Amino acid sequence: MEKLEALKQRLRQFTAERDWQRYHTPKNVSTALIVEAAELVENFQWLTPEESMHLTPEQHWAVEEEVADVFIYLVRLSDILEIDLFDAADRKIDRNAEKYPVEKVRGNFIKR
Amino acid sequence: MEKLEALKQRLRQFTAERDWQRYHTPKNVSTALIVEAAELVENFQWLTPEESMHLTPEQHWAVEEEVADVFIYLVRLSDILEIDLFDAADRKIDRNAEKYPVEKVRGNFIKR
Amino acid sequence: MEKLEALKQRLRQFTAERDWQRYHTPKNVSTALIVEAAELVENFQWLTPEESMHLTPEQHWAVEEEVADVFIYLVRLSDILEIDLFDAADRKIDRNAEKYPVEKVRGNFIKR
Amino acid sequence: MEKLEALKQRLRQFTAERDWQRYHTPKNVSTALIVEAAELVENFQWLTPEESMHLTPEQHWAVEEEVADVFIYLVRLSDILEIDLFDAADRKIDRNAEKYPVEKVRGNFIKR
Numbered sequence: 001m002e003k004l005e006a007l008k009q010r011l012r013q014f015t016a017e018r019d020w021q022r023y024h025t026p027k028n029v030s031t032a033l034i035v036e037a038a039e040l041v042e043n044f045q046w047l048t049p050e051e052s053m054h055l056t057p058e059q060h061w062a063v064e065e066e067v068a069d070v071f072i073y074l075v076r077l078s079d080i081l082e083i084d085l086f087d088a089a090d091r092k093i094d095r096n097a098e099k100y101p102v103e104k105v106r107g108n109f110i111k112r
Numbered sequence: 113m114e115k116l117e118a119l120k121q122r123l124r125q126f127t128a129e130r131d132w133q134r135y136h137t138p139k140n141v142s143t144a145l146i147v148e149a150a151e152l153v154e155n156f157q158w159l160t161p162e163e164s165m166h167l168t169p170e171q172h173w174a175v176e177e178e179v180a181d182v183f184i185y186l187v188r189l190s191d192i193l194e195i196d197l198f199d200a201a202d203r204k205i206d207r208n209a210e211k212y213p214v215e216k217v218r219g220n221f222i223k224r
Numbered sequence: 225m226e227k228l229e230a231l232k233q234r235l236r237q238f239t240a241e242r243d244w245q246r247y248h249t250p251k252n253v254s255t256a257l258i259v260e261a262a263e264l265v266e267n268f269q270w271l272t273p274e275e276s277m278h279l280t281p282e283q284h285w286a287v288e289e290e291v292a293d294v295f296i297y298l299v300r301l302s303d304i305l306e307i308d309l310f311d312a313a314d315r316k317i318d319r320n321a322e323k324y325p326v327e328k329v330r331g332n333f334i335k336r
Numbered sequence: 337m338e339k340l341e342a343l344k345q346r347l348r349q350f351t352a353e354r355d356w357q358r359y360h361t362p363k364n365v366s367t368a369l370i371v372e373a374a375e376l377v378e379n380f381q382w383l384t385p386e387e388s389m390h391l392t393p394e395q396h397w398a399v400e401e402e403v404a405d406v407f408i409y410l411v412r413l414s415d416i417l418e419i420d421l422f423d424a425a426d427r428k429i430d431r432n433a434e435k436y437p438v439e440k441v442r443g444n445f446i447k448r
Contacts, residue, residue: 003198027156027164031269034149038262044139045255052139068204086115092180143381150374157367227422251380251388261370268363276363292424310339316404
């Protein structure tokens with residue numbers, strides 16, 4: 001089975017076993033996702049952008065855990081709403097490529 | 113090639129073609145991710161949890177686009193920091209399963 | 225002295241005594257603010273909107289602490305950027321009143 | 337009347353005239369607040385911390401508008417939950433002063 005499908009099923013089972021489906025509305029899961037995104041961002045809040053590229057192993061591990069939490073809620077949400085993450089991302093990149101043509105934006109700082 | 117690897121490479125190329133790597137520090141990409149997470153949440157902010165389960169096609173499409181944006185920055189960040197999203201998620205679920213044993217939390221509302 | 229001015233000065237002194245001014249760029253303080261906003265939101269993430277109106281004393285206290293943190297960073301940011309919070313809010317409400325005239329939006333759910 | 341009290345009353349009236357009280361649960365208002373916090377952060381996401389200290393007038397105006405939105409929802413929330421913003425901030429700074437004593441943290445980067 002594809003990895004993403006396996007993860008969806010694992011999360012579905014994890015939720016059902018605990019009888020947590022009733023909490024997992026799109027509103028609530030999106031809120032949980034942004035809370036985890038903030039815990040991710042918190043790791044970098046007082047670092048310079050440069051420092052954020054040179055994390056200690058301990059910092060890296062902390063970041064990885066928050067990345068996992070964001071991914072878990074994103075996969076959960078995509079399962080609930082029947083969104084294909086890879087298809088949605090590819091279509092979005094297609095639109096972004098039209099919006100930001102290489103010849104126009106290369107080497108310029110632009111409001112994205 | 114695996115879908116996730118293909119997406120990573122597509123985003124790497126998209127960024128390089130536009131000479132945007134210098135903006136893509138972990139600090140900045142995490143910040144961009146939470147901004148997209150907020151645009152996701154915005155779709156649900158005045159809806160009840162119940163209403164969020166019954167989106168119109170137009171609402172669903174808007175949500176899908178924001179889900180894609182969050183996923184794009186998450187994959188980009190995981191590429192920059194060499195984090196394996198599926199491994200990290202699986203390890204996190206293992207820890208969550210220990211933290212919230214079925215027999216203990218089932219049917220109870222708990223602070224998660 | 226006006227309360228807001230007193231709070232600004234207290235925060236300015238608190239920061240200077242600890243030599244933390246160099247961390248307090250608008251970029252970083254805004255990031256710290258959203259991290260605190262997420263800690264606020266976390267209190268409500270699994271509650272229904274109705275439940276969020278009937279907090280226990282313990283929940284209320286936890287919310288109050290996060291509200292304080294958001295306010296602290298907002299006042300700090302407004303001091304750094306020389307923004308008058310009350311003037312800015314009043315001007316924004318003026319614009320909102322034009323954007324959402326009573327006769328047009330009353331009793332209708334609208335995308336705000 | 338004190339400025340904060342006047343702002344509270346103005347927002348209470350604004351909401352009541354539009355019949356929006358039913359949307360203004362603590363859960364929803366907190367969510368709206370973090371959405372505005374993200375719009376604030378968005379202004380800085382690709383800037384370096386240094387650049388964020390030297391905004392153009394246009395950037396400054398955009399930031400001020402988002403600061404106003406965060407403040408508006410914070411004041412609204414504090415009104416709904418009967419939280420005294422200035423008291424809550426002062427008590428939080430008292431606790432922070434104990435947690436981060438000057439002699440201990442001065443000149444050191446610490447996890448805050």
